[in-house]
Amino acid sequence: MSYSATVRRLLISCPGDVPETDMAIVHKAINRWNGIYGQGFATAVIPISWGAHATAEFGRHPQEILNEQLVDHCDVCIAIFANRLGTRTAVAESGTAEEIDRLNEAGRYVAVLQSRRPVDTTKLDLDQAKCLHDYLASLQALILGYATDVELENHVDAILTAAVSRDGARAELQLQSETDTADSSSATSGYAEVWPRVESSERTKTNSKGKVRTTRSWYLVLENTGRAAAQDVRFSLEAINDSDETWPVHRDTNDDAPDVEILAPRGNFRFPILASMGSAPQARCVVTWVDERGQQRNMASLRLT
Secondary structure (H helix, E strand, C coil), rough: CCCEEEEEEEEEECCCCCCCHHHHHHHHHHHHHHHHHHHHHHHHEEEEEEECCCCCCCCCCHHHHHHHHHHHHHHEEEEEECCCCCCCCCCCCCHHHHHHHHHHHHHEEEEEEEECCCCCCCHCCCHHHHHHHHHHHCCCCEEEEECCCCHHHHHHHHHHHHHCCHHHHHHHHHHHCCCCCCCCCCCCCCCCEEEEEEEEEEEEEEEECCCCCEEEEEEEEEEECCCCCCEEEEEEEEECCCCCCCCCECCCCCCCCEEEECCCCCEEEEEEEEECCCCCCCEEEEEEEECCCCEEEEEEEECCC
């Protein structure tokens, strides 16, 4: 079914040491967001990067050309760093730093991520690593790290929802126009409704001796089944039996920050459960969030499947 949407260009800005595999994960996460949330927010996000969209031009500084061709036309920026800051330009510490400053000054949404993946320290450029450390320390920004593909996907998902939500009026009009035709599992169509559940996946590996080993991973999933965005989403796990311990869950945020800043309608967010053979088979999950009604709360019993 077709729908009307505002197209937003998202600049993926990064120095050359950010691997192509991470760039591919960002593109995958954007495509997923468009498929799941695009209609609800009346938005389509197009990823833009100089490697894929810039055209060759002679006679000016390369960064000046990129600014004119790409940067100044973007609405959102995700800047990703690994271990290098990059090459200095005429006006900034690096091309990525210039793009961050330029878009931020223009009032665009800018998010900064840093890879925390393991790295061979013998191959590090220590001067570049120090320059990056000093630059990030100078920014007045919340810089989030990622060490896994899932963490990077979750960050991109949250960034897109937060960026698009800044233009809430357009999203609200779209949601209202669909009220009479769209299905909703929320009793009140204009509100958020967040419920937890457990999902699992199996992965099979074959070692060098031909032995097959199957491992299982579990995820705590928070899903907004309502018709409006849920803000300041937080969850806690409680043991059902006094003798049980609660499941450890990997979170990207500290104790004071929400687990999900904004959870889009019909959206979900996954958190890895660090379960083991001795983990309790079930636990109680309490989820809280904020919508137009104020503070809301749901509780459900979950089982490792």
